[in-house]
Amino acid sequence: MIKVYGVHGSPFVRKVLIALDIKGIPYEVVQQMPFSRDAEYLKINPLGKVPALVDDDLTLCDSKVICQYLEDAYPEVALYPKNPKERARAHWYEDLCAGRVAELASGIFFQRFMRPFILKQEADEVLVAKIIDRDLPPMLDYLESQIPADGFIFGDFMMADLSVISPFINAGYAGYQVDAARWPAVAGLIARVKQQPQVKAVLELEAKALGLG
Amino acid sequence: MIKVYGVHGSPFVRKVLIALDIKGIPYEVVQQMPFSRDAEYLKINPLGKVPALVDDDLTLCDSKVICQYLEDAYPEVALYPKNPKERARAHWYEDLCAGRVAELASGIFFQRFMRPFILKQEADEVLVAKIIDRDLPPMLDYLESQIPADGFIFGDFMMADLSVISPFINAGYAGYQVDAARWPAVAGLIARVKQQPQVKAVLELEAKALGLG
Structure with missing residues (x-):
């Protein structure tokens, strides 16, 4: 197995x-x-x-x-587009969000969740403010330009959608919410992906593991 | 175009x-x-x-x-294996070497090439020593365990080979050479890839661009 x-x-x-x-x-x-x-x-x-x-x-x-x-x-159920250009865009969004976007979101998660609740330390709020006010907005602006107002990025729910929103789940554990007035497409995608049954099921296991249950 | x-x-x-x-x-x-x-x-x-x-x-x-x-x-000439397991290994080597390995090799390149020759600054030799003596050896040990003693990783010359050696080209511009006594497979692969005609041609253009010609 x-x-x-x-x-x-x-x-x-x-x-x-x-x-x-x-x-x-x-x-x-x-x-x-x-x-x-x-x-x-x-x-x-x-x-x-x-x-x-x-x-x-x-x-x-x-x-x-x-x-x-x-x-x-294991090709079924398909989680990447078959068209080479769409598949390449899916890979790029995944790379960006597992890279720089995750780094920033994990910074918020580490400072405002891991430090106070797990490590019993104070958060570095200067660092958090830099992430939220300076570093994350250009990434959110870019993602906003790439994401449809409704539905999923390539029609059906796929890895690209999950890759984009995954870092924001962690930032959310630390109290950060993407401003839906400023980035409505990103905020909408986060909400839709969280409603997918397999996503919900894993997030319930996480909540228990993180003591949020 | x-x-x-x-x-x-x-x-x-x-x-x-x-x-x-x-x-x-x-x-x-x-x-x-x-x-x-x-x-x-x-x-x-x-x-x-x-x-x-x-x-x-x-x-x-x-x-x-x-x-x-x-x-x-543009499937021809093939640069990734078609077998899913081999292709996945190729992607992993590429990710590792475009990530941590490139970060370390670029550190050497920046300190010992860009700073003295382009920026007219002194290299931070403490940082370079940490990279060469502490951080790079575990990566080279791992690559050594994955690379064949002769030929290329998947038989024919492919992206995996180029991905693994590319960071070491830059470290090489800064005078760093992989120790062939300690990591013979890695050092051998670097030498073989540099002899590929399309690699040689691009390296000649680089040498001119970097003023090494």
Whole structure:
């Protein structure tokens, strides 16, 4: 059976678990915190990040790479467009949102959720203000220009939609909400994706794992 | 005609130009420095990074995303394996080497090439020593475990090979050489990829652009 190394609450692990659920592929989750210095895990992922996936003789890291692998190896239900230009746009949105956008959203999550509730430290509010007021708006402006006012990016619900909104789930745990007056398409997409049954199910597991249940 | 925004010398632009050359696709290079604050370019890539590619009505960023798009839209000459597991491994190596490995190699390049020769500043040798002695060896150990002693990763020369070695070209401009006694597979792959005709041709253009010619 497929093994996914990771923990509930990671925006990257979330993508992989939801992709597996939508495709109806059985899996087990091996509890693995990110950025562990565990030498055994570093053999699986030299970056120490999560998720990693083991499928028989294949060991694979990075949520983008894993989700595209699942699409290639288990084509039903389709989670990426078949048209090369649309598929490329899906990959780019996924790369941007698993990269810079996740970095910013995770900054909010770390300062305003992990530090006060888990680490018993004060948040660095200067850093949070820079993210919210200076760094995140250009990313949201760009995403707003790419996302339709209604429905999903490529018609049906797909990885592109989930990739774009996943970082904002974590920022949401820390109290940040995308301003629906300024970025209505992004805010609307977040709301629609959260209503997808497989997304809802994984978010319920996360809420329990994070003590929000 | 396809437009590639970027400059010679970027490890990411290099991958795209070589992929286009191998596939025999005509293109023009639009000179674009990375991390420019140019508002027009930020509409193309909100990260300000290079390369970006424009193919008719498609605007696309990120070298990994662009190279996989070129493969899907222009399948000949094949640069990724067709087998899903091999293709996934190719994507993972590309992600790792365009991510953490490139970050470390670019650190050496910036400190020991850009600062002394372009910016007329002193290199931060403490930082360079940390990269060379502490951060890069675990990445090289991992790559060494994944790369065959001879030939290319998937038999024929492909993007995976180019992706793995591209950061080390830049570190090489700054005088860093992968220790062939400690990491013979990596050092051997670097040497073999540099001998590929399309790689040689692009490296000659780079040498001129960087004043190394």
